[in-house]
Amino acid sequence: MQYDLVIKGGQVVSGTGTQKTDVGIQGEKIVTVADGLRGAEELDASGKLVLPGALDVHTHFQLPFCGTVSADDFTSGSRAAALGGVTTFIDFAIQAKPASVLETVAARRAEADPKVCVDYGLHAGITEWNDERAKEIPAIIEAGLPTFKMFMIYKGQGWQSNDGDLYAALRETAKYGGMVGVHAENNDLIELLQAEADRDGLTGCYTHTLTRPDITETEAIARAINLAEAAGGTLYIFHMSTGAASDILRDARAAGIKVHAETGPHYLLLDDELFKRPDGHHFATCPPIRKPADQQRLWERLADGTVEVLATDTCTFTSEQKAMWNGDYKAIPFGMPGIEALLPLTYTNGVGAGRFSVNHMVALLSENPARIFGLEGRKGKVAEGYDADVVLFDPGLKVTMSAETHASKCDYDPFEGTKCTGWPVTTLLRGKVIVRDREFVGKPGDGAFLVRKPPAFVR
Ligand code: URP
Numbered sequence: 001m002q003y004d005l006v007i008k009g010g011q012v013v014s015g016t017g018t019q020k021t022d023v024g025i026q027g028e029k030i031v032t033v034a035d036g037l038r039g040a041e042e043l044d045a046s047g048k049l050v051l052p053g054a055l056d057v058h059t060h061f062q063l064p065f066c067g068t069v070s071a072d073d074f075t076s077g078s079r080a081a082a083l084g085g086v087t088t089f090i091d092f093a094i095q096a097k098p099a100s101v102l103e104t105v106a107a108r109r110a111e112a113d114p115k116v117c118v119d120y121g122l123h124a125g126i127t128e129w130n131d132e133r134a135k136e137i138p139a140i141i142e143a144g145l146p147t148f149k150m151f152m153i154y155k156g157q158g159w160q161s162n163d164g165d166l167y168a169a170l171r172e173t174a175k176y177g178g179m180v181g182v183h184a185e186n187n188d189l190i191e192l193l194q195a196e197a198d199r200d201g202l203t204g205c206y207t208h209t210l211t212r213p214d215i216t217e218t219e220a221i222a223r224a225i226n227l228a229e230a231a232g233g234t235l236y237i238f239h240m241s242t243g244a245a246s247d248i249l250r251d252a253r254a255a256g257i258k259v260h261a262e263t264g265p266h267y268l269l270l271d272d273e274l275f276k277r278p279d280g281h282h283f284a285t286c287p288p289i290r291k292p293a294d295q296q297r298l299w300e301r302l303a304d305g306t307v308e309v310l311a312t313d314t315c316t317f318t319s320e321q322k323a324m325w326n327g328d329y330k331a332i333p334f335g336m337p338g339i340e341a342l343l344p345l346t347y348t349n350g351v352g353a354g355r356f357s358v359n360h361m362v363a364l365l366s367e368n369p370a371r372i373f374g375l376e377g378r379k380g381k382v383a384e385g386y387d388a389d390v391v392l393f394d395p396g397l398k399v400t401m402s403a404e405t406h407a408s409k410c411d412y413d414p415f416e417g418t419k420c421t422g423w424p425v426t427t428l429l430r431g432k433v434i435v436r437d438r439e440f441v442g443k444p445g446d447g448a449f450l451v452r453k454p455p456a457f458v459r
């Protein structure tokens with residue numbers, strides 16, 4: 001039989017093993033993984049790793065936030081994704097009150113659908129919990145959004161939920177197999193520390209970290225876990241930043257509580273000394289980047305499987321937008337670019353540095369997020385029946401990261417000058433080559449909205 005496309009002779013990597021073989025693709029699907037395949041088109045993958053496309057389950061493209069709109073839109077952001085070997089991202093439809101969540105989803109899809117270059121889904125952001133919201137839950141899940149986000153901070157933005165809201169949402173979504181993710185920081189404590197900083201005349205960038213010490217995350221995460229247990233819900237912790245929180249997570253999971261968590265490359269590789277630099281505000285995100293000891297513990301918890309997902313929280317602001325801070329740390333637009341670097345940074349610093357195997361990397365970037373976010377059987381594996389989202393990865397290619405060469409619209413790169421060994425060279429989305437030899441050859445509209453199913457909780 002002749003397939004439409006065959007990837008020949010690469011090392012095909014899964015979460016459990018690596019095998020030198022061929023991948024046969026028919027239309028949008030992988031139909032065979034076996035030796036000696038022939039195709040109408042053949043891609044030589046000798047010397048390359050053949051990886052499932054990565055999933056980045058935490059992005060904020062063209063997000064109205066902090067008085068501006070994040071600079072990478074659905075096209076520039078998803079083009080950067082493709083170049084970085086990310087073939088699926090999950091962004092957010094954050095309820096724009098007084099609109100309902102479903103109205104917000106429709107508006108967000110109208111923005112994204114024509115612009116996306118890779119496949120995408122949306123989490124449903126709930127900013128107002130009431131009877132109407134509770135009634136909406138089954139329809140939101142039916143529309144393909146089985147995962148929700150609630151914010152334990154961002155009162156000023158009008159996004160913050162209280163503990164009762166969070167408990168009720170965990171209880172309600174559980175009835176339909178949904179999962180609630182949280183931005184876990186203690187707003188009251190942060191406000192208190194900010195008021196004290198005001199009193200002391202502190203406004204500089206380092207005050208961002210001084211007013212958000214570890215306890216502001218650990219307390220909120222512990223509280224969310226307690227609420228999830230009591231409500232019988234499933235909890236996801238977005239952007240976990242501290243080593244201490246990862247201990248709380250480990251104990252909760254050991255106690256049988258249904259909780260998953262992600263961390264991101266910025267928490268693993270950047271530390272809060274950066275806030276002392278003149279461009280320190282470029283690195284300001286919430287929760288803040290932490291200390292080397294936190295990085296160390298988060299790496300360990302990724303390696304031992306406690307933290308199951310790596311995601312970027314991409315929320316790009318240019319230096320012009322970041323300049324809005326004007327010397328006041330509270331006015332910084334919070335967020336950074338990151339999606340293009342997710343896979344190469346993880347490979348270099350995780351696999352290359354000997355922290356975990358390439359198979360474990362595939363679990364963190366592809367298999368686990370696909371399973372946890374309702375895309376199992378479709379995304380996350382190079383295996384028969386899966387979408388042909390495949391990355392040819394050159395493990396020896398040396399790339400120095402720079403704003404000069406990255407695809408993001410950002411005019412700085414948080415990892416400027418960082419040397420990576422290993423970089424994706426070719427990306428396929430559902431059987432179509434969208435990056436060939438590091439050149440983007442796809443187009444807006446190549447990607448599609450993913451209707452996701454409620455995921456079963458698997459420990
Ligand atoms: O500072 C951040 N993380 N910006 C993006 C919005 C969020 O909190 O996820």
Ligand code: ZN
Nearest residue numbers: 183238239286
């Ligand atoms: Zn957040």
